[in-house]
Amino acid sequence: MKIVLSGGGTGGHIYPALAILKEVQRQEPDSQFLFIGTAKGLESELVPKAGIPFKSIEISGFKRKLTLENLKVIQQFIKSTYLAKKMLREFQPDVVVGTGGYVCGPVVYAAHRLGIPTMIHEQNVIPGVTNRFLARYVDRIAISLEGVRGYFPKKKVVLTGNPRASEVVSVQNSEGKEELNIPIPPERRIVLIVGGSRGARPINEAAVQMIPYMVMHPDLHFILQTGDANYSMVEKLIKDEQLTIPENLTILPYIYQMPELLARTSCIINRAGASTIAEITALGIPSILIPSPYVTNNHQEKNAVWLEEAGASIMILEPHLTGTLLFDTVLQIMNNPTCMETMSIAAKKLGIPDASQRFYLEMMKLLPKR
Template sequence: MRLVIAGGGTGGHLFPALAIARALKSEDPGAEVLFVGTKNGIEARIIPTTEFPIRFITARGMMKTGIINSILSAVEIPVGVLQSIFLLREFKPGCVLGVGGYASGPTVFAGRIMGIPTAIQEQNSVMGTTNQALTKIVDRIFISWQDTEPVTPSNRTILTGNPVRQEVLLSSREFPKQQDEFRLLIFGGSRGARSINQSIIDNVSSIAEFADRLRILHQTGRDAVEEVKSAYEEAGIQAEVKEFINDMGSAYHWADLIVCRSGAASLAEITALGKPAIVIPYPYAIGDHQARNAAVLEAIGAVRVVKDSNLMNGTLLKEIGKLIDNGELLAQMAENAKQAGRPYAAREIARELLNLERSPR
């Protein structure tokens, strides 16, 4: 099979796409996968370091405001469609999959024009703008949440869960533990989260009573490493503070409790591994999808939710303190998370794409 995967822009779109690409190669070792993205997205940096090729098109988001952006979108979207048509003619894929992000729309639309089977994969409980626009023209819609909005259930819609990278699922490292040691992983996405970092800086002394047994791994992003590190040192807490954690699989397996945003990729990884978490929805997410993602898992007791607006009053640290000494609740949260996890989502999507390519049109 030859598959084009279009989209990216952020890790939330790209990493599930990579999981699908690798699952397809496992199902069909002769498969060829081509990524299509933009030069400004994360895919331009990440894909060249993988085993997959990438091509770039011109694309711009439809949500951009202002007259200049509206004019540029009106010009660039047709250009992107034409570029995609030429690209698809050259590669001759059996299927085109859009994963959200700027490049997804023109490429999937071009595939539809050319009569190539098309599909989209939505990571969040609230569908992104590009995917919303494509729902009426694609052959398959892969969703990650039962109540994804605004999707009308049909025989084209398949609930798969959000794909998780194998390197996250299958970390082989062992982490021997000292008695009573409690391990806390904190991160706010690939670039960190300023409000989470500031909450730690301002309030970390409130969990200093656990310093003798608490071990923390904290991904801050570029600008807060030294300040966060100093805050932990002043509180007497042993912490490893990093700009970026390269091996997230090992970090997840190491942790007893996770603190993070409620992006779809993070929640998919947490549930696939059965890890308890405190999540802080990003308040400016489009359609407030992070809050909705979090609410689904909070309702089944898999996560605790802290509002971003409550970070500065110490609520996050209070929640951490409550959970450190409540092993029974942590175990129940972990079990609830595992029940919600779908670790084989990538494989399911890969198999559906193979079936889609073979099905009569």
């Protein structure tokens, strides 16, 4: 079987695609893959690192306001659709899968025009612009959350969950420590501070403000992923504030083996993107979510509200975020075993741990019987 995957921009669009790929490899070891993304997106780094053939096209998103830049986007779309058709004709895939991001638009649309079976995946409570556009052309629409079903044609929609969930569930706790090579005493509970795949400056700043308090809680180990672009800023901020990095704090620019680390995590502080939601619900990790206010349709806040209302998370809006509030919230969870257990159970009730297999089975329905 030959499959083209397309998704890009952020980890929330890339990780589900890679999880789908791994499930197909498990089910169909002789399958061939091609990933089409953009040269500027995170996919250009993560996909080749995973050993997957990668090709790029150039595309950007429409501006909400009327602007001449949208004419450029239309030109890009036409050019990229033509280029995607050429790539598809050369590769001759059995199916084309889009997992979100602007790059999926021309790729999946090109597949539709060529008569190739198509499937897209929507990870959020509110669908993105690209998936709304593609909904009329694709053969099947997989969703992670029931709340988004009403935005798409009913006959095309299937609930699969987020394939990223299956990947994190499959990792054993003991593997995380060894593969990440982070020297953490086994008796310590891990508080993971992220901020999306690229990092988030406000979360990084709040984490730095927490440093003086961390040393007073040696039973906890804090791991801060700053994002590559923010690592130097965090180093400078620590130096300017004349802070000493405590022994129970590890600062990294990026964590490639995130599923292994999540397997040992007791509490996570993060944005409220699709991959985050999939991971914490699949593993039942208590969470503190700080939704990004800069995303389309404010979908991250809606994701966070969904988890908070279910009792699985505590949401802090970015304008209210401080290091003191964040640390107090961490202790509110970590110092209360009943709270931790309740949040964990609530999160697991929302998760779909076999999402990759569900997605694979729905995708196979689009292909001729073999």
